[in-house]
Amino acid sequence: MKSMDPQTLTELLDVSVLDRLDRIEDLPADELARSSALRKEGYSAEVTAALLTQAQLRKDAVKKLGPFAEDMLFTRDGLAQATRLPVAAHHARRLLGEGKDTGGNTNTAGGQDTDAEAADSAPTIADLGCGIGADSFAFAGMGAQVTAVDADEVTAAIASFNLRHLANASIEHARAEDIDTSAFDALWFDPARRTVGKGTTSGSTARIFDPEDFSPSLSWVIDKALAAKAAGIKLGPALDHSLIPDEAEAQWVSHLGEVVEVCLYFGEARQRPGRSALVMGERTLLVHEDDLPTDDEDGVGEPGQYLLEPDGAIVRAGLVTALCGPLQARRVHPKIAYLTTDVEPSGPASAGVTAYEVTDVLPAKIPSLRKSLISRGIGSVVIKKRGADIVPDQVRRQLKLPAGDKATLVFTRLGDRHVVLLTQPC
Numbered sequence: 267m268k269s270m271d272p273q274t275l276t277e278l279l280d281v282s283v284l285d286r287l288d289r290i291e292d293l294p295a296d297e298l299a300r301s302s303a304l305r306k307e308g309y310s311a312e313v314t315a316a317l318l319t320q321a322q323l324r325k326d327a328v329k330k331l332g333p334f335a336e337d338m339l340f341t342r343d344g345l346a347q348a349t350r351l352p353v354a355a356h357h358a359r360r361l362l363g364e365g366k367d368t369g370g371n372t373n374t375a376g377g378q379d380t381d382a383e384a385a386d387s388a389p390t391i392a393d394l395g396c397g398i399g400a401d402s403f404a405f406a407g408m409g410a411q412v413t414a415v416d417a418d419e420v421t422a423a424i425a426s427f428n429l430r431h432l433a434n435a436s437i438e439h440a441r442a443e444d445i446d447t448s449a450f451d452a453l454w455f456d457p458a459r460r461t462v463g464k465g466t467t468s469g470s471t472a473r474i475f476d477p478e479d480f481s482p483s484l485s486w487v488i489d490k491a492l493a494a495k496a497a498g499i500k501l502g503p504a505l506d507h508s509l510i511p512d513e514a515e516a517q518w519v520s521h522l523g524e525v526v527e528v529c530l531y532f533g534e535a536r537q538r539p540g541r542s543a544l545v546m547g548e549r550t551l552l553v554h555e556d557d558l559p560t561d562d563e564d565g566v567g568e569p570g571q572y573l574l575e576p577d578g579a580i581v582r583a584g585l586v587t588a589l590c591g592p593l594q595a596r597r598v599h600p601k602i603a604y605l606t607t608d609v610e611p612s613g614p615a616s617a618g619v620t621a622y623e624v625t626d627v628l629p630a631k632i633p634s635l636r637k638s639l640i641s642r643g644i645g646s647v648v649i650k651k652r653g654a655d656i657v658p659d660q661v662r663r664q665l666k667l668p669a670g671d672k673a674t675l676v677f678t679r680l681g682d683r684h685v686v687l688l689t690q691p692c
């Protein structure tokens with residue numbers, strides 16, 4: 267799908283067109299009927315398409331940005347790359363100093379400072395590659411004086427629109443490399459890690475694997491972060507650990523069960539050197555590499571009554587073993603990120619795992635597995651795997667189970683043995 271061109275964006279930003287976007291739910295739900303109604307009202311084909319796309323993107327964005335999405339504009343890529351608001355608020359707390367009260371949004375009433383005084387004393391943050399502005403929204407919302415910069419014209423204009431209610435945010439259409447970064451209290455980087463679509467500012471894209479091809483490049487961003495008073499760099503969670511500078515704190519983050527990023531924090535934004543994992547959801551858990559046991563490196567043992575699947579952020583951070591102590595658990599295999607225990611998980615560390623009760627250990631060969639499942643009345647299976655070279659959909663087809671009870675099958679290894687754990691979610 268073609269992205270919005272600058273001319274269409276200019277037309278979309280017209281007050282009457284924006285008003286139509288806000289009232290788009292007056293139209294019939296059917297896309298074709300909506301389109302012909304808008305054309306009849308006199309909107310061009312381009313503006314009609316832009317209105318319908320924005321209406322859909324606003325709906326899609328609620329998951330990331332909550333009710334604020336209904337008052338924002340997006341590009342498809344900009345939304346895909348935008349930070350979820352609760353995670354952006356965490357970035358803001360890190361850059362502003364955890365627990366530090368900055369007085370909130372300078373637009374809000376109630377403080378004793380005047381707006382001008384608050385703006386003078388507010389920490390300054392440069393968001394260098396701001397996208398549609400999700401991180402900047404949190405930085406400014408939490409009281410920082412924000413300069414949001416994006417090299418893409420349409421994206422910068424959309425960020426201006428999205429941040430329009432925050433008097434303490436200003437937007438520049440510029441390259442990060444052309445900004446004097448020494449002028450800010452804190453720097454935020456979220457380098458583009460996907461190619462820009464051909465012929466459009468943000469058409470179809472592909473993932474970039476070489477960090478030197480990120481925009482700006484990882485080495486440039488790290489140099490700037492090392493020189494800053496405080497800085498954060500958001501990167502993909504699959505980042506090679508060897509690229510993390512010794513000076514950084516690297517924090518992998520999951521939100522509602524999905525690993526969303528690794529952030530490198532520098533200077534005053536760094537709380538503890540080393541690796542950590544932050545699990546954000548109904549409950550929050552912070553695991554740090556200092557929590558790793560020093561005595562028994564692998565902590566491998568026989569399967570117990572429960573199988574524990576650690577949160578992806580903990581796995582990516584390489585901190586699975588740190589859960590063994592608090593959950594009285596051991597690993598099923600030194601290289602496999604499953605734990606096992608005889609005690610049902612409870613307490614804070616249980617927020618870092620999904621637990622399954624193990625009802626049997628079955629053979630991994632399909633014919634004998636099929637027989638074992640049928641004899642136990644199992645007819646519908648969720649298949650999980652770690653350390654097993656199988657394709658779950660293929661296995662499900664090969665099993666051809668008659669109707670029966672539900673179970674979760676976990677294909678894994680116990681020492682050298684390939685096994686299937688028959689489990690039920692706790």
Ligand SMILES: C[S@@+](CC[C@H](N)C(=O)[O-])C[C@H]1O[C@@H](n2cnc3c(N)ncnc32)[C@H](O)[C@@H]1O
Nearest residue numbers: 348349395397399400401417418441442456481
């Ligand atoms: C991953 S997105 C940022 C998302 C943003 N943090 C958010 O939460 O909405 C990266 C952005 O960097 C911009 N960009 C790429 N290269 C840049 C450069 N050299 N200078 C400034 N911006 C750049 C892209 O246009 C893109 O909008």
